[in-house]
Amino acid sequence: MADTASAQASPIARAAPIRLVIFDFDGTLSDSGDWFLSVVDQLARRFRFRTVAPDQVEMLRHKSxxxxxxxxxxxxxxMPLIARHLRKLVGLNAHQIELFPGTPDLLERLADTGVKIALVTSNSEANARKILGDGHAARIDFYACGSSLFGKAPKFRRVLKKMGIPAAQALAIGDETRDVDAAREVGMRAGSVLWGYASETALGALEPDALFREPQDILDYIAAHRP
Known part of the structure; x- marks a missing residue:
């Protein structure tokens, strides 16, 4: 299990430089966790699934x-119905959702390196742009939004094709186990942030190429794998 920001590198990581970083949005760039917990019971009633008790939240963070x-x-x-309704709720309440404190500096400094930046999320592009704000949104080179919960791999392939970058030269960064699974399916490196939803134990069990404890770790990892 990886326990540092620059986890033990896979053969892909050792062989190819990073030219593209693909970020997840919720839980990775935006701090939407508390807002989501505030509406999850509403979603549960509407779509008839189990509600989440406060003492169950930490337990669920350790699950895939x-x-x-x-x-x-x-x-x-x-799931598509829930995702569509959730996107609508986010659009109505975007003013309640903020970026993680290190996100603006991370995007600015990463853009300055010349590495391309993309966003792949189940959220909508309009919501992501609204929460990011015009200045930060402009630093993202390509948006592939509205993915299904377990449908990120096709979006990843679309980004790679559109930008003309091989999977081996891309790094996908997210906060859930499904982000690691999708990156592996496409043949990209996977990095996991530890300030989002899933616990370090759950993420580390999948052995991503890197575990990031703070935004600076992302910049350091990419600097070590530049062209």
Whole structure:
């Protein structure tokens, strides 16, 4: 299990430079966790899945994304409906959701390196831009939004094709186990932030290429793998 910001590198990481970073949004760049917990019971009532008691939140952080869905008893066919409704709620309440404190500096400094930046999220592009603000949103070179909960891999492939960058030269960064799974499916390196949803134990069990404890760790890792 990796226990440092620059986890033990895979053969891909040792062989290829990083030219593209693909970020998740909620829980990675935006601090939306508390807001989501404030509406989860509303979602549970509307879509008839199990509510989350306050003392269950920490327990769920140690489960994989699929285990959380199973625990809540959410039918797969309901997931697109829930995602669509959630995007609408975010749009109405975007003013309540802030970026993590280190996000603005991270995007600015990363853009200055010349590494391309993309955003792949189940949230909408409009919501992401609203929360980012015009200045920070402009630093992102490509948006591929509205993915299904477990449908990030096709979005990753779209970004790679659009930007003309091989999977081996891209790093996907997220805060959930499904982000690692999707990156692996496409053949990209996977980095996991430890300030988002999933616990270090849950993420580390999947052995991502890097675990990031703070935004500076991302910059340091990319600097070590520049062209």
């Amino acid at each position: 994304s699929r285990e959380v869905i199973d625990f809540l008893g959410i039918s797969r066919w309901k």
